[in-house]
Structures are given as structure tokens and as C-alpha cells.
Amino acid sequence: MEKFILSLDQGTTSSRALIFDVSGQLRAMAQKEIGQIFPEPGQVEHDPSEIWSSQISVATEAMSKINITGRQLAGIGITNQRETTLVWDRFTGQPLGNAIVWQDRRTAAYCDELKAGGLQEMIRNKTGLVIDAYFSGPKIKWILDHHPGAREKAQQGRLAFGTVDSWLVWKLSGGQIHITDVSNASRTMLFNIHTLAWDEELLRLMDIPHSVMPMVASSSEVYGHTRNSFFGTQVPIAGIAGDQQAALFGQMCLQSGMVKNTYGTGCFMLMNTGSKPCISNNNLLTTIAWQINGQTTYALEGSIFMAGAVLQWLRDGLGIINSAAEADVLAAQVADSAGLYFVPAFTGLGAPHWDQYARGLMIGLNRGTTRAHIARAALEGIAFQTMDVLRLMEIDSGLKISELRVDGGASASNMLMQIQADLLGIETVRPGITETTALGAAYLAGLATGFWKNINEIAGQWQRDQVFGPAADPSLTRQKKLRWAEAVKRAGGWERE
Secondary structure, three states: OOOEEEEEEEOOOEEEEEEEOOOOOEEEEEEEEOOOEOOOOOOOEEOHHHHHHHHHHHHHHHHHHOOOOHHHEEEEEEEEOOOOEEEEEOOOOOEOOOEEOOOOOOOHHHHHHHHHOOOHHHHHHHHOOOOOOOOHHHHHHHHHHHOOOHHHHHHOOOEEEEOHHHHHHHHHOOOOOOEEEHHHHOOOOOEEOOOOEEOHHHHHHOOOOHHHOOEEEOOEEEEEEOOHHHHOOOOEEEEEEEHHHHHHHHOOOOOOOOEEEEEOOOEEEEEEEEOOOOOOOOOOEEEEEEEEOOEEEEEEEEEEOOOHHHHHHHHHOOOOOOOOOHHHHHHOOOOOOOOOEEEOOEOEEOOOOOEOOOOOEEEOOOOOOOHHHHHHHHHHHHHHHHHHHHHHHHHHHOOOOOEEEEEOHHHHOHHHHHHHHHHHOOEEEEEOOOOHHHHHHHHHHHHHHOOOOOHHHHHOOOOEEEEEOOOOOHHHHHHHHHHHHHHHHHHOOOOOO
């Protein structure tokens, strides 16, 4: 009886289930979009019940596509949108309201208070993170402060906090397992990446009881099993990693200095820095990539808030394309953006600026500007942001980056990948399987259950599909970079003003 690994990939805009065989080939996939809730400007929420129902329904759908049963699942790997914060009642299983999504900025003022208190260095040294509304800790505090009776329930040990991985494991296990892995824990602003434990000083600072926090495990081990009712048998839940760390693993960036960039809703670039954390001097994040067999691997990360979401906005907000793929077709109608620059700071700017108050900007518009120029400038805006992060990674790590491995939905855009190679001056490499986030989670689960013998076995499965080499005139590229830097400066601080 052929066995498979089921990968649950719960993202910002959709829940997906992917099934991989022992050769690492994708055998089936199902996907369902989830609703985006915007209570006020700068606020983004998800319905926890929809996260769960959509995830379990796509799992069932993917299995039915290749007609397999739960007995053929060797394990389940989970990868998830990170930092998105849920709090629920341990006894009833009911969430306290909606999940607060990683993009949400409602805790910006509280983060400003922490900065004003001079706490940046202490928090960075412990967690590897900058102080920003992006992370889970301030969101937990907000939920406890704003839901009636929440603090009292927390003190009684009734409440559980979790990122999306914790919520899915809780539901799959019938409320038996409250857990997260080190990669997700390292995104909370509450986890000490050196001691690998929840930091009591940070919990006190944000007034968060230790009792609400999940147990922290490695990224590849059998945490427990699903309830029989979901798959007709108990299936091992055996791998967890935040989506970007899972993609780094799925891209087989196993050596120090190897870099991947995922072009999803946002852009997330990670560099493997080996067994020691590399603290950035340039506002990049130090994060835990994964922990396998007691060995912890660290990464440098640049988080860009808007990437594929820019193409969604061209489709849904501006109405100039009908699908993301059309952005390529439209942009190809012009040789360049004709001096138009598009800074997609819709929810502020992430690395390396960390400007919560920046807002989106198009500058250089003139009477000759067309939809095609806007589409081209949008693709360039994604690539420029990536360029800014990659250069700082080289400075922080002291390592020369020779290639960028790419994945995620927007990496399917040949034009975007070529623009990226031109701006970076290095090869942009797209692998044969671009579902590297789900594949990484599958690999972590498969290693824990013996589905794959060791990392060497899976490393041989990674293959290049297409390589984009730099082809632009370097002097023109230099000029564009200067204009881009000026555009970013003008987008900064807008909301505060």
C-alpha cells in the first residue's frame, strides 16, 4: 500500500492541502480562499472557525482526488502564516473573537511605547526581532486587554494562545495537544532564541501569563496523533514550521549563506546562517529556521509586507487585470515603467525600514502613464524591495550571495523573475517544484516518521527548473535604484503626519 505525507499549508489568503509521495512529487492539491476581515483601517482579521473548516475540507478533498484513505498517510506536516494570533478557551474550545492577522497594525501605538521606553536592544538581543506590531506578543496583550473577562480567565489558566499551527494541532488532536515549534515561537517577540524558552521578563513586560503559552517543540518529531474521526485512523502529526522557514527547508538551503525568497502575499527572504544566530545591524530579523534532532539552525530574515498582494490589488482594487498572470501580459506591453515608481506600503514598510506609518505611493505619473506602466511599476516595486533586503543580508552576514532561490505564487511571473535578476546582478533560480513551503513541512514530517531516511535522501530531490540571469544595462539599473530610494523616502511616515 503506497504511503504519502499530507502537508497542511494554512496561509494568509487561503488554506491548502498538498499530498507528496516518497520521491517528493506533488500528487494532489486542494485550495480554498479564506475571508479577509477589515474592521478598521490598518486592522486585518480571520475567522478561526473558517481557518479550521477550510483546512480540514481541503485535506479531505486532496485525498479524494487520488482516492487514498487515512491509513495511507505516513504523517502530517503543518506550515502556517506566522505571527497571526488566536486565543481560545481551553475548556470550550471557543476562540475569543477573530484571529488578529500578522498584517494588522492595531498595536502600533503600544509598540511605540515600548520603543520610547528604550527596550529595543533588550528585545532584539533576546528575540532577534525589532519592536513592531507585526509580531504576536503585542497582539496577545491586545486580546487580553480588550475582551471582557479575558484577563481573569487567563489568570485561572482557562485560556490558550496559539499561532495558526497551534490552533490546527489543537483541533486535529481534539484539544489534547497545545504546542508550537521553535520557528513559530521565535516570531512572537516573547521567545528567547538563545535559551529556546519563553522569556519570563518579556511575558511580565507585556502582562501575559505563562499559562496561556503553548509548549515549544522541535520542528520534526511526532507531537501526537489526529482523532480517528478526521481520517478514519490516528495519523501522526509530525512536522511544524512557519511558512517561510518551511520554504527555506523545502528549497534545501541547508548550508550557511544559501538564500531563498518566497513571493507570496508578502515577500520573505531568509538566509541560512548555521548553528549560531547572526544579530543584524541593519534592521533584519534573526529567527530560528528549524530544529531537527536537537540541532538548531538559525536564519536572517527580511520581511516585506506586500508582494503578491500588490497583484491582488491591481485585480480587485484597481480592476486593471482579471488575474495575477495578466500583470505579466500587461507589463510586457511597455519597455519600462517610464519613470513611474510604485512603493507598495499599504500596511507600512517592513524590513529594513520598519515604518508602521508609511503608506502606498505611486510617483512619476504623467499624462502618458497607462495601465501597462502601472503593472510594470508594481512588479518592479516587488523586486526593488527584495533587492534592498538582499544587499543588507550580505553586509550583516559577511557572506557573498551567489544565487537567489525563489518560490511562491508570484515567482511564476517570468517578467518579475527577470526584473529581479537584473536588479540583483545574480542568478534567480526557480525550482522544479515551487510548492516549497508545503514540501518543507512534508519533509519535516517525513523525517520524523521514517518516511524519508535522512536529509541526504531528500536533498537529492531538489532540481532547478528555470534560471534567470542578469541582462540589463548596469548604468540604467544604478539610476533606477537611486530613484527607488527617493520614492521610498517620500512614502515614509505618511500616516503619522
